Amino acid sequence: MKKSTVKKLLVAMLSFAMVFAMAACGGGSSSGDEGSSEGAAGALKIFNSKMEIQDVFEGELADAYEAETGVPVEVYYSSDTVAAHLSTKYASKDPYAVNMVDEKDLYSLAKEYGADMSDMDWVKDTNYAVTVDDKVVGYPVCVEARGVIYNATAIENALGEKFDPASIKTLDDFKAICDKLVKAGMETPTSIMKEDWSLGAHYLAQFIEEREDVDGYVASLKAGEAKVIEDAKFNALMDTFDVLKEYNMWKGQEGSAERELSEQALAEGKIAFMFGGNWDFAMMKDFDYTGGAGMMPVPQNVQDDYTGKLVGGGSKYFYVDASEGTSAETQQAAKDFLAWFASSETAQKFVSETCGMVSPFGSNTVTCTDDLGASVKGFADADMLIPNYPGFPDDHYSVIGAEMQKYLAGQCTREELATAIENYWKAQA
Amino acid sequence: MNRNTFSYKLRQILMFAGPGTILFFAVVVVPFVYGLYLTFTSWDGVSAHKPFVGFANYAAAFSDGAYWVALGRTAIYSIFAVVFINILAFALAYLVTSGVKGQNFFRAGFFVPNLIGGIVLGYIWKFVFNRAYVAIASAITGGMAISPLSTTGGAMFCLIFVSVWQYAGYMMLIYVAGFMSVSDSLKEAAMIDGCTPSQAMRNVTIPLMRSSFVQCIFLSITRCFVVYDVNLSLTKGEPFNTSVLAAMHVYNQAFTYKNYGLGQAEALILFIVCAAVGITQVMIGKRGEVEA
Structure with missing residues (x-):
């Protein structure tokens, strides 16, 4: 009798294990490039949608930011459509604190979830900030x-x-x-x-x-x-x-x-x-x-x-998530990161030299290493962009x-x- | 132990059918019902709000001209692809069961295209049509050949061609099993009775393989109706959106154009069409099945 109870228990445990193992397989991240959302405790989670800068963003820049400010940063990328990927994160109540999206997405995603950044210093330093419903929600990453x-x-x-x-x-x-x-x-x-x-x-x-x-x-x-x-x-x-x-x-x-x-x-x-x-x-x-x-x-x-x-004009924008999934402290940490990204020498060099992007900020005078970018920078500085x-x-x-x-x-x-x-x-x- | 009690039976059912049932509900039933619910909303795929709109998405789906054109195109694509996949698969199966030298090697070889994913396969063939074909045809004709992928009819032809190439090997395996299941003694008996080999094939082998035909045609129809990967990597709907098949239209509607509710409603219509065609075909096919 005792033996059969043990057997039953084993069978039950085995079947549960199978169900959960399979459920775990199904629930896991499906694309290899989209890292696990479980980051190190306290790390600021940033979603990047410019594939070509992912390596340097998650490596060089994240390290530099942590070294300068002590705040660890984790940068994620997904090959999925931006809106589709972010909606999955919102559905699972696990949003990124900082999200890089296209301007179009600001009018749907940032309109609903974006934090107001109107009072931040970088807003005065650029012509390309995006305002939705009288709130500055879009932080320009670069000019294209x-x-x-x-x-x-x-x-x-x-x-x-x-x-x-x-x-x-x-x-x-x-x-x-x-x-x-x-x-x-x-x-x-x-x-x-x-x-x-x-x-x-x-x-x-x-x-x-x-x-x-x-x-x-x-x-x-x-x-x-x-x-x-x-x-x-x-x-x-x-x-x-x-x-x-x-x-x-x-x-x-x-x-x-x-x-x-x-x-x-x-x-x-x-x-x-x-x-x-x-x-x-x-x-x-x-x-x-x-x-x-x-x-x-x-x-x-x-x-x-x-x-x-x-x-x-501005191409790719950051917005800071203000949904219930992101605490007030994390939102502040996200805003601090963006302030640093606009004004620190390290970040300015990263944008213009390492990535060869055209900075949307007037205070960034680092020469763009990319020939077409340098050309665009000339037009932007002369206010010759439609x-x-x-x-x-x-x-x-x-x-x-x-x-x-x-x-x-x-x-x-x-x-x-x-x-x-x-x-x-x-x-x- | 009393095996006739309700609790004993319940435990048995839960133990054996429980895990499967839970999984089936989690990955099929729940998403299906939730998807059905989304067809009644004007959700954009992103927002936290899903406004209820009743049957508006179905009305919009019925008046979405591009969707019905895509569905019609899918039907044409499926007809050609299904016919050619099965003819080729049957011919290959006949070849590799007829005792030709190295037939196991051929079986493996013909099956290989099926092991390459649709996306990769699309890119490979895109290269073949855009570069290799153009270079060879230009060299032969001395003029400037254009890629078949850049013409309306050509793009559809390429889609059908690649699908046939991809699936024929897989269907061949089912036909091979069908050929093997027909006993040689029946064929021999027919030959002794005076049948020619082709008569034996037509009147003995093929009728006994009816279940293989039903399976292969069902599989190829259902796969062709919902094809997306090859469509995406080979033509991407080009030229001028004339090779957009139904699944691609649904995807674009839901994710690119951000009309998730409408896309979901169109997906449901596609599912119903696909299921209706598939079930009808199986019912007709099963009706005349012969038991050997």
Whole structure:
């Protein structure tokens, strides 16, 4: 009798063990890059969504912060979509104290969970802080801008004369230099990426962003009043797009344009121009880079207040979590970290030198080591950046990007593209 | 010990069926019911608030043109993929059970594509179509070939091709088991009665393998309807969003466009369509099954 009780007990324990072991397997972290949320006691938990700086962020910077302030920091990264990953953390009541998100996410996540940082000193030191419901919740991590990337070395080698990007003011100037490059033997001086985010959210979006009353124009698009095909800005940008298409290294096979190959061609000086942003440098520098790359505005024949400026602004923002999952002390520790990240020499060097990012803070005078970043920094310091418009719907880049892909591949006319844009906005009303 | 008491039976049930039942509830029933609840909210996937909206998401799903186009595209993709997967798998199974030299090696070889994950497989084939194919075709024709992935029909063809390549080896194993289960004596008897080999195949072997067909077709239909990994890594919906299949549309709707409730409602419709097709096929298939 006794023996059978022991046996029963063993069987019961075994089955419980199995259930819990399997439940534990299921509940564990699914992606290897997303560390366990159980950190060392008292460590400040930071979520980073810029993959390219994860190694130095969790290593070099975290160590430096602990050495200077005595506060341990743990930096996490996830390959998951930012909003999806953070919503999991909120659902499990285990949020990060500091979260790095895209501007769009601030209006959903930080609106609900973000701590008010209005009274902090760094707010006065930047033009890029984001305010939601009268509270400063978005702390800019870096500045990014889009425009035409040029390779001055390639141009100078081909033409045998000095290249001054400021000399390319209009589309006619741009076309003239492309013709000269072709004559000098560079068969296809430009490249256009086929990615929907590049075409839809970065290129085409400019025609909405480069105007005085962006909200008013979007409202008239939604009301079906604005005629896109008659819009001077739209036509100016599409004229430039046509020229980029004409000299495109992917001409005839636009749909196969691979981003890495375009970046490689530009870095190695096989082409001279590509529409893109300073983030492209991270890839360009890994190829046989000739040096001499920089950014210039998209040349257009319409001259207005926006001529000579890049479109850009803060990219990636920190917000401090103020939900019940983060105590008041931890929130203060998070704010202290952000204050340090903006003003300490160590952090400024980290941003501009180690990561090659463009600092959004005026007090950071460390020279940016990244060529495109240095170029963007020049525009930012001269107040020559046109702000990104944060009000595009979430599916805008995909739906309009697909229409731009059609236009790029010659499968629709400019009129059809304009109609598609009008229809898209009317459906948003 | 009295084995007829209620408590004894309950303990037995809990001991043997309990762990499985708990797991089944935890990973299938609870998420399903919770998902069902989310279809009645306008949750964005992030917020702590989940406003109740009744059947609005279902109404929105029925009027979401892009979803129905994606679902129609998935049906076309599935029809072609299922037919070719099964034809190829059957042919391969016949080949590797016919006594050809090194047939065990071939069995393993044909099965290998199934061991590579869909994401990796998509990237491998993307390279093949975008680079290798273009280079070879350009060299042969002397002109500039374009990648099939950059054309509307071409992208769908590539999706079907890669799926067939991926699943044919797996289905082949089921057909191999089917072939082995048909006794040689039956085939011999048919031949003695005057059947040609092809008649024996048609009238004896294939009818006796009906359960293999039912299984393979069921598996391939259900897998094709919810395919996402190959779709993501091979075409990513391009060109011009013309290769977005239903699962990708649902994912985008829920996570990229932040309409979680709507995405969940569309996922439920996809599940119902998939289950209806699968169950109908199994019922029809089982009806005429022959017991040997």
